[in-house]
Amino acid sequence: KAGVTQTPRYLIKTRGQQVTLSCSPISGHRSVSWYQQTPGQGLQFLFEYFSETQRNKGNFPGRFSGRQFSNSRSEMNVSTLELGDSALYLCASSLGQAGNQPQHFGDGTRLSIL
């Protein structure tokens, strides 16, 4: 069974640009969650999607958005990039609600803002 796939693995952008990251969950998993990891803040929850609906959102500005498609694949978009958005972005999938199910993580997308 294929694991969680995130693309691209690495990305370099400049301030002010926008970026879209993709996450394909494990087949059959309906929940996809997104996380940001930085050296200073550690891991932080961005949002969770379940059956194409945003179920939860963390404490991030509106520049961070996402969506989920009918095949459970999810995309995350960050607009007007700032230097502080440089981070490892991880997605995780689970069968049901993220917090109360084991999470399966992708390898992440490392985003660098110049």
Add this chain to the structure above:
Amino acid sequence: KNEVEQSPQNLTAQEGEFITINCSYSVGISALHWLQQHPGGGIVSLFMLSSGKKKHGRLIATINIQEKHSSLHITASHPRDSAVYICAVVRGADGLTFGKGTHLIIQP
């Protein structure tokens, strides 16, 4: 004060030693997760607990809901156990809230 506190922040031990990593939290939770992150970023879910104790191979996780405390134990530690171990809690329908992690190094 963080909602989730882990200790120690860093731990270096010799191969074969018994390892304990602690996680304390300040709010009522519905579940607690232990995660392992190796250099390069990949994260593996080790345990999800809401009560009691779970064991998988050389790893044991316990949780005391009344004390708001969980421990992760590694028996007969091995250099391949070297990683960052992260505790995360869930409140109701909220997303995960993470601790800062414990950096574990097991020396041969």
